[in-house]
Amino acid sequence: xxxxxxxxxxxxxxxxxxxxxxxxxxxxxxxxxxxxxxxxxxxxxxxxxxxxxxxxxxxxxxxxxxxxxxxxxxxxxxxxxxxxxxxxxxxxxxxxxxxxxxxxxxxxxxxxxxxxxxxxxxxxxxxxxxxxxxxxxxxxxxxxxxxxxxx
Numbered sequence: 317x318x319x320x321x322x323x324x325x326x327x328x329x330x331x332x333x334x335x336x337x338x339x340x341x342x343x344x345x346x347x348x349x350x351x352x353x354x355x356x357x358x359x360x361x362x363x364x365x366x367x368x369x370x371x372x373x374x375x376x377x378x379x380x381x382x383x384x385x386x387x388x389x390x391x392x393x394x395x396x397x398x399x400x401x402x403x404x405x406x407x408x409x410x411x412x413x414x415x416x417x418x419x420x421x422x423x424x425x426x427x428x429x430x431x432x433x434x435x436x437x438x439x440x441x442x443x444x445x446x447x448x449x450x451x452x453x454x455x456x457x458x459x460x461x462x463x464x465x466x467x
Contacts, residue, residue: 322378327371329397333404334363343411350461366451369444373434376441389433396426407459413466417459424452 344356354362377389399422407416427449435442 319375323371323375326374326378327367330367330370330400333401334360336404343408347413347462348465350458350465352461353458362451366448369447373438373441373444376444377434377437380441381437386437389430389437392426392430392433396423396430399423399426413459413463417456417463420452420456420459424449424456427452 341356374393377386381389399419403416403419403423406412406419427445431442431445431449434445
């Protein structure tokens with residue numbers, strides 16, 4: 317039961333911005349999207365899966381490592397989390413695709429840093445992060461394309 321509680325505790329914060337900024341579908345629907353954009357209903361599913369994978373690798377790292385050894389990891393994780401949460405605010409609340417692109421680039425860069433820091437602590441945990449890194453790159457390219465197509 318304690319393990320499940322810890323996992324849920326690691327998972328829930330990643331949904332915060334989705335709860336705060338979920339009512340901006342009209343703006344997203346008004347944007348011109350590139351040919352490689354996923355169907356609109358698929359983003360929520362993809363991000364839910366990615367957040368579950370994130371919670372798994374966080375759980376593994378904190379279960380298998382002393383807190384003293386996780387300083388670089390913690391910095392990378394918190395930086396990535398903050399950028400991740402700001403994306404919906406910039407893109408949909410402010411309706412600013414340029415800031416959305418800049419933030420998605422920061423997410424990608426910090427996801428690479430987080431991957432490196434995770435791999436240093438736990439190779440198995442780092443594998444759960446690879447889909448997030450890849451999707452962050454995709455989201456960065458998508459955000460840049462949306463910016464150029466709409467402004």
